[in-house]
Amino acid sequence: MNPPPFPDTAEQEPVFSDMGDGDSDEGEDIFLGSSKTGAESPSVPQLNIKAETTDLFAEQASSTAPTVGLGTGGSSNGVQSDDDNDLFSDAHVELPTENASSSTPSGPRPAATFIPGTADMQTKSMEQLEEEEAKDTFDVDVAVTNPEKVGDGMHAFMAYRVSTKSTLPVFRNKEFSVKRRFSDFLGLYEKLSIKQSLQGCIIPSPPEKSVVGMTKVKVGKDDSSSVEFVERRRAALERYLQRIVAHSVLLQDPDVREFLERDELPRAVNTQALSGAGFLKMINKASDAVNKMTIKMNESDTWFEDKFQEVENEEQQLRKLHIVVDSLVNHRKELCGNTAVFAKSMAMLGNSEDNTALSRALSQLAEVEDKMEQLHHDQATSDFFILAELLADYVRLLGTVRGCFGQRMRAWQRWQEAQSTLQRKREAEAKLLWANKPDKLQQAKEDITEWESRVTQYERDFDRISVTVRKEVLQFEKEKAKDFKFQIYKYLETMLQSQQRLIKFWEAFLPEAKAIA
Amino acid sequence: MTTALGESDKEKTRSVSVDLNNDTALIIDIPDALCERDKVKFTVHTKTTLSSFQKPDFSVPRQHEDFIWLHDTLVETEEYAGLIIPPAPPKPDFESPREKMHKLGEGEATMTKEEYTKMKQELEAEYLAVFKKTVQVHEVFLQRLSSHPILSKDRNFHIFLEYDQDLTVRRKNAKEMFGGFFKNMVKTADEVIISGIKEVDDFFEQEKTFLLDYYSKIKDSTIKAEKMTRSHKNVADDYIHISATLSSISADDSTAIKKHFEKLADLFEKLRKVEGRVASDQELKLTELLRYYMRDIQAAKDLLYRRARALADYENSNKALDKARLKSRDIPQAEEQQQLCLQKFDKLSESGKRELTSFKGRRVVAFRKNLIEMAELEIKHAKNNVALLQGCIDLVKTH
Numbered sequence: 001m002n003p004p005p006f007p008d009t010a011e012q013e014p015v016f017s018d019m020g021d022g023d024s025d026e027g028e029d030i031f032l033g034s035s036k037t038g039a040e041s042p043s044v045p046q047l048n049i050k051a052e053t054t055d056l057f058a059e060q061a062s063s064t065a066p067t068v069g070l071g072t073g074g075s076s077n078g079v080q081s082d083d084d085n086d087l088f089s090d091a092h093v094e095l096p097t098e099n100a101s102s103s104t105p106s107g108p109r110p111a112a113t114f115i116p117g118t119a120d121m122q123t124k125s126m127e128q129l130e131e132e133e134a135k136d137t138f139d140v141d142v143a144v145t146n147p148e149k150v151g152d153g154m155h156a157f158m159a160y161r162v163s164t165k166s167t168l169p170v171f172r173n174k175e176f177s178v179k180r181r182f183s184d185f186l187g188l189y190e191k192l193s194i195k196q197s198l199q200g201c202i203i204p205s206p207p208e209k210s211v212v213g214m215t216k217v218k219v220g221k222d223d224s225s226s227v228e229f230v231e232r233r234r235a236a237l238e239r240y241l242q243r244i245v246a247h248s249v250l251l252q253d254p255d256v257r258e259f260l261e262r263d264e265l266p267r268a269v270n271t272q273a274l275s276g277a278g279f280l281k282m283i284n285k286a287s288d289a290v291n292k293m294t295i296k297m298n299e300s301d302t303w304f305e306d307k308f309q310e311v312e313n314e315e316q317q318l319r320k321l322h323i324v325v326d327s328l329v330n331h332r333k334e335l336c337g338n339t340a341v342f343a344k345s346m347a348m349l350g351n352s353e354d355n356t357a358l359s360r361a362l363s364q365l366a367e368v369e370d371k372m373e374q375l376h377h378d379q380a381t382s383d384f385f386i387l388a389e390l391l392a393d394y395v396r397l398l399g400t401v402r403g404c405f406g407q408r409m410r411a412w413q414r415w416q417e418a419q420s421t422l423q424r425k426r427e428a429e430a431k432l433l434w435a436n437k438p439d440k441l442q443q444a445k446e447d448i449t450e451w452e453s454r455v456t457q458y459e460r461d462f463d464r465i466s467v468t469v470r471k472e473v474l475q476f477e478k479e480k481a482k483d484f485k486f487q488i489y490k491y492l493e494t495m496l497q498s499q500q501r502l503i504k505f506w507e508a509f510l511p512e513a514k515a516i517a
Numbered sequence: 518m519t520t521a522l523g524e525s526d527k528e529k530t531r532s533v534s535v536d537l538n539n540d541t542a543l544i545i546d547i548p549d550a551l552c553e554r555d556k557v558k559f560t561v562h563t564k565t566t567l568s569s570f571q572k573p574d575f576s577v578p579r580q581h582e583d584f585i586w587l588h589d590t591l592v593e594t595e596e597y598a599g600l601i602i603p604p605a606p607p608k609p610d611f612e613s614p615r616e617k618m619h620k621l622g623e624g625e626a627t628m629t630k631e632e633y634t635k636m637k638q639e640l641e642a643e644y645l646a647v648f649k650k651t652v653q654v655h656e657v658f659l660q661r662l663s664s665h666p667i668l669s670k671d672r673n674f675h676i677f678l679e680y681d682q683d684l685t686v687r688r689k690n691a692k693e694m695f696g697g698f699f700k701n702m703v704k705t706a707d708e709v710i711i712s713g714i715k716e717v718d719d720f721f722e723q724e725k726t727f728l729l730d731y732y733s734k735i736k737d738s739t740i741k742a743e744k745m746t747r748s749h750k751n752v753a754d755d756y757i758h759i760s761a762t763l764s765s766i767s768a769d770d771s772t773a774i775k776k777h778f779e780k781l782a783d784l785f786e787k788l789r790k791v792e793g794r795v796a797s798d799q800e801l802k803l804t805e806l807l808r809y810y811m812r813d814i815q816a817a818k819d820l821l822y823r824r825a826r827a828l829a830d831y832e833n834s835n836k837a838l839d840k841a842r843l844k845s846r847d848i849p850q851a852e853e854q855q856q857l858c859l860q861k862f863d864k865l866s867e868s869g870k871r872e873l874t875s876f877k878g879r880r881v882v883a884f885r886k887n888l889i890e891m892a893e894l895e896i897k898h899a900k901n902n903v904a905l906l907q908g909c910i911d912l913v914k915t916h
Contacts, residue, residue, distance in 0.1 A: 310771070313769055314766075314769075314770065317762070317765065317766040317769065318766070320762050321759070321762045321763065321766060324755060324758040324759050324762055325759060327755050327758070328752065328755040328756070328759065331748060331751040331752045331755055332752055334748045334751070335745065335748035335749060335751070335752055338741065338744045338745040338747075338748045339745050339748075341741050341744070341745075342738070342741040342742055342744070342745045345734070345737050345738040345741045345742075346738055348734050348737070348738075349731075349734045349735055349737075349738050352727070352730050352731045352734045353731070354727050354731075354877075355877070355881050357881075358881050358884055358885070361884075361885075361888060362884075365888065477772055477773075478773075480772075480774065481772060481773035481774050484774050484777060485773075485774075485777055485913065485916075488777055488781060488913055489910065489913050489914065492784075492906055492909055492910045492913065493910065495902075495906050496903060496906040496907060496910065499899045499902040499903045499906065500899075500903060502895065502899045503896055503899045503900060503903070506892045506895040506896045506899070507892075507896060509892050510889065510892045510893065510896070513885065513888040513889045513892055514885075514889055516881060516884065516885035516888070517881075517885075
């Protein structure tokens with residue numbers, strides 16, 4: 001994906017004056033939440049991609065790094081860090097704050113795991129969140145290439161080269177690559193899911209395991225279907241990583257950086273039992289169970305309910321679309337095969353023909369049809385790799401999004417249940433008071449205190465996850481729109497090229513046909 | 518359903534055979550036809566300046582079986598043994614669109630109304646195309662006859678054109694039909710004879726080799742072309758489904774993608790029309806061409822077969838004559854028989870040579886015309902596609 005280049009830093013000084021620009025995404029402002037007064041807080045860059053300007057990151061002498069290696073805009077940093085510290089004192093998790101970044105990356109930074117929403121979010125309104133636009137300042141480009149078979153027989157596996165280009169200071173180098181195998185990708189997904197999905201984060205999922213596909217590769221079958229399988233997997237793994245690094249929260253996760261950077265990764269053994277698909281299924285089952293419970297959340301804000309419905313609808317529709325596109329792929333492949341067969345037959349006919357000019361024309365026709373076969377094959381490849389895979393990816397992603405809504409419901413439930421328990425404890429205390437049992441009373445009072453704090457915590461959790469989910473969904477939608485637009489554009493280009501080639505073929509043939517006498 | 522085919526339509530559809538209806542003394546066409554369930558009723562219209570006809574301008578209704586009767590009658594006419602009898606038109610075959618219509622009916626519940634309507638339209642167009650093709654093929658058959666110097670004078674042909682009553686009584690009865698079957702069976706066995714007989718004439722030797730080989734190749738090509746065209750149609754149909762699904766998604770969608778989906782839906786709808794046309798043009802210019810000449814070559818092979826039979830008869834009569842001379846019995850009959858056979862054989866050879874030579878020319882001209890037209894149409898449709906795609910790409914870019 002190649003997003004438009006970013007404006008340079010200079011334009012970004014008063015970040016929020018650019019709010020009207022429809023391009024950027026919401027940033028990690030939560031960390032700076034309470035300090036934000038509008039014009040000054042540096043935007044926290046988000047997503048996507050290739051920033052042409054990397055100035056934002058640690059290149060400015062004056063900047064204070066906000067925590068975790070996220071660049072911030074230049075000026076107001078002094079004020080910032082204090083606020084950052086304040087923020088984090090509230091957090092449930094103690095996060096080491098990072099100090100001023102040097103102008104040059106100076107070795108690995110202490111890893112900090114960010115859990116979005118640890119800050120106290122209640123002061124921030126939904127509208128504010130939605131309106132914030134952060135300039136993209138991330139600069140991480142990931143590619144998955146060079147699938148290589150390692151080993152032999154049933155223990156063989158494919159190793160992929162994962163190359164990263166980034167000017168982010170968190171990385172040791174600007175360009176580096178490592179070798180990873182499929183189970184490594186699954187392992188990463190698991191780690192991320194365990195940590196993040198419970199918070200309502202949308203974690204992109206990796207491609208699924210395929211026994212059939214891999215067996216063919218292991219056994220050494222070199223035919224077109226196993227080549228296609230490997231290519232399909234490579235492309236899917238690449239998209240998976242690109243989505244992860246485009247996600248600001250995930251990019252900060254040390255597991256992600258370790259995955260990209262570390263030379264030798266400990267083997268992820270759990271994936272034997274829990275393939276990516278299995279794990280995703282688990283998460284989905286949890287959210288489905290939640291969905292099935294007729295939990296009616298009394299919300300004055302119907303945003304979540306409405307959005308959930310939208311997501312469900314869209315998932316269904318894309319599923320349908322995927323099916324018809326799949327049919328197109330198959331029919332085009334059929335057309336490809338039939339054209340090849342026809343071409344051969346035409347060649348034979350040309351040989352049989354006794355009129356010289358006609359014989360030559362028929363042979364030429366056979367050649368044209370041969371070229372058409374190649375054309376159909378190329379187009380089928382585009383149909384598949386651009387359209388079909390795009391749709392498959394988003395059907396899965398939308399499922400994940402649904403899961404996030406489910407997580408939020410669970411959080412709400414927990415809160416409600418705690419409230420009931422608290423109520424019961426209070427009633428129990430009242431009874432004890434009346435029954436005048438002073439020794440049990442003490443216990444009851446302790447219970448009440450405990451549950452009061454739990455209620456508070458769960459309420460906070462719920463609010464936090466609500467904010468996260470909302471933010472994630474809005475971000476996801478923006479991503480999705482960009483992704484679709486780009487892929488559609490790419491696809492149309494391939495179709496255009498196809499037709500242009502077709503014209504050339506037939507225009508070359510026409511004089512041959514006219515030469516028949 | 519009645520279709521009236523305009524002149525321009527017919528000019529376009531009459532693609533596989535050329536140089537017909539040149540002789541203004543006898544002009545035949547099929548201006549319309551009626552389709553009732555399986556039966557097609559053709560209106561055969563004749564305009565003539567010949568006095569052998571009662572009226573200068575008249576029409577009669579005819580069924581497919583009437584054409585077959587006429588064809589078989591001509592084939593069985595001894596006198597025409599040395600001619601290539603134009604191949605009989607194939608039976609009208611609505612099987613394919615009918616089956617698809619059936620499947621469509623079954624799947625109606627799973628589609629949107631719009632999608633269903635479009636698929637139905639597509640099928641109706643296909644149905645119409647089959648219909649037009651069968652009309653064309655029947656028309657060409659008659660026109661081949663009317664432009665043939667000898668066949669156009671055939672009595673049965675005139676009856677076919679003029680007789681204003683039902684021809685059923687004159688048509689094959691069961692026995693004759695069986696006779697036809699039998700004849701076909703014998704014929705294939707006789708193909709072995711054709712290949713086996715020692716040929717005295719270089720021209721025919723070459724023709725025999727050529728036609729036998731060419732026939733099997735062109736038959737193969739016809740089948741493969743049919744498969745290819747069908748795949749093309751399937752792709753065009755898929756475009757309909759994609760367009761319909763995209764439409765319904767964009768109707769529901771409220772996000773930024775909505776616009777893109779709308780444009781894409783519109784694009785696919787336009788593309789499928791073009792693809793549909795590509796498929797049907799390919800069918801007409803390529804597949805039909807191959808199919809027609811496959812049948813024509815079969816007719817030429819039949820000529821060779823008849824000649825080979827005549828040669829075999831002649832050689833048998835020679836043997837009989839030798840035997841008679843040996844036995845000194847029935848010599849005059851044997852001699853007469855031998856002379857007859859020789860005459861027949863010579864006549865067949867002479868006429869056959871003429872027919873086969875003109876057939877060559879005809880075939881080359883038809884191929885040239887159709888291949889040029891097909892290439893031009895492919896280019897035209899592709900340019901259309903390019904314009905549509907470019908337009909959509911520009912729209913996508915500016916949003």
